[in-house]
Amino acid sequence: MLEIKNLQARIEEKEILKGINLTVNAGEVHAIMGPNGSGKSTLASVLSGREEYEVTGGEVTFLGKDLLALDPEVRAREGIFMAFQYPVEIPGVNTINFMKTALNQIRVHRGQQPLDAVSFLGLMKEKMKLVEIEQSLLSRSLNEGFSGGEKKRNEIFQMAMLEPKLAILDETDSGLDIDALRIVANGVNKLRSKNNATIVVTHYQRLLDYIVPDFVHVLYKGRIVKSGTKDLALELEAKGYDWIKNEVAVA
């Protein structure tokens, strides 16, 4: 589904991604872990099309298409969804209207009829249950004045609405208490299928108790320096990142 080859990117003259290789197939869950500042969010942003990051080398294919050549909205319509580490507050943009516009533009792109108000509200009700989000929250301006947990839940709600093929969750667990974490993880699990894939970015093992990954990768200084199964996450939890840093230093 997604194939990243030797991807390099920088921001303001600073090299951040220094040759990432990663293959994600339909049905898989990949976890990307790594210390702060190693480039995890940068990778997520580059995949979703943030222009601030300049791709200086490598290529990314998504469902056979050159992903890097697509505008951010086209990537989303083709099936990429990123849950932001820090969702933006957008005063004056009503969450429900925003979601309806997004969903319908995606549907048109996919050759489907836009949903009318009634069907949209029906779908919304269904997805709201999945992530246990209140309608009162969605009637407000997008993320404005939302608590950290509410913002994260709103991200997963949007994901549920848009039904992406590849979801990239950037530190969706940070700032969540254990109940919220369970709700969010539950939402993600219910949306998993053999046709879609998930990349979970986190630096705690905690989330991976709930969203069990098929593969775990460690990103460090802009490179994937180690890959393994979910046992790698447990090892990192027990030993911290220093042994990985040492391994890299030795190599």
Next chain:
Amino acid sequence: MSTVMNKNLTQEIIESFSADTYTEANDLRKQAIGYLETLGLPTNKSEEYRFTPITKHLEKNFKWENKNPQSSINSIDDYLIPELDANILVFINGSFSQKFSKIISPKDQLSIKTLAEAFQSESTTISSYFDKVGRSQNDPFAAMNSAFWQEGVCINIPDKTIVEKPIFLLHINDTTLSQVIAHTRLLLIIGQQSEASIIEKFETTGGEASFHTFIEEILVSESASLNYYKIQNDKGAVCQVTNSAIQQLSGSKVSAFTLTLNGQLIRNNFSITIDGEHCESHFNGLYLLKGKTLVDNHTVVDHKKPNSQSNELYKGIMDGNSKGVFNGKIFVRPHAQKTNAFQSNRNILICDDATINTKPQLEIWADDVKCSHGCTTGQLDEEALFYLQSRGISKQSAQAMLLYAFAADVVATIPHGSIKNYFDLLISERLQKNF
């Protein structure tokens, strides 16, 4: 532009109009001509018109000896506000149109007369209020209007009267045949504890130049309330100067909204004098500009008495080569203790070629007051734009959403459904929010 040329143009204008014979207000007109001669038309050195080259525009585009053409408009339907049930007063090329005007409020709620009629039959009202709060002595275009006004309306609302139907003042300049120069006026007196709403709309059709000055003098008596809306959406190349002078007496309340979308050169002098205690004034402005439109809003709120509050919010979105000018003066006189006065001017420039000049001017002589002002000018928030796009929304729609969010919050406060909807429609259209 040389001072000599301005003098010449001022004289040329005065002479061309002096040939007309007026039946009313001849003394006031003479006096106003005197003011106009003294003030002269503004140059680019004139502090108040530094950014707004009206004189140059007049010099280039108008022949002063020409008379206004007859209009052949046979319907005003295109200019009406959908589903608005209102008293309609129509001016075409500066003349009052009996044919298109329509008064639906009962006679005991309000009296509406042309100024010509009012000068005949309401001499007390006229002598007490006409040309009293206007600014003929200070502004050359107000002086020009006071000297040469062609027609106007005088609206009198008695005490303790709620005028349910809004008053809709529609100005149409039809330049299909030739240029139009129009000078019109409004005198509106709202009695004690009375309530009224007024909507003013300005339109130009045809391809020739039009120049319009408008003076309105509005008295909001004790405990009275006024909702005021101005819509400037001229499709033609209009040059317009409006002078609005609203005077508030104790316990009165004013909510004003000026929406400017089109036109070539627009100058609004909007002033509120708070001449009583416990008054409330909310005045909002929204200018959404494109092309070569220049819109200059000069506002004044003058707190003369204690314990009142004013709240001013002007917002602009400038696209293309458009220019915005905002100047907001707040005066708080020595006696006006416990005044709350807030002012904010926020702008978004969409295009590198668009500009805004903004200047707050606070003069506060009282010591126990709360005043604040702020102005911001920026671009669209890139992070917000990306967030919306990352959900599949096109860049164009995402932009429209953000601009609409910026512009439309003040619309939510409009109490009349049909007016609110109309504002919303105009704003959505301009910002291409078509979803």
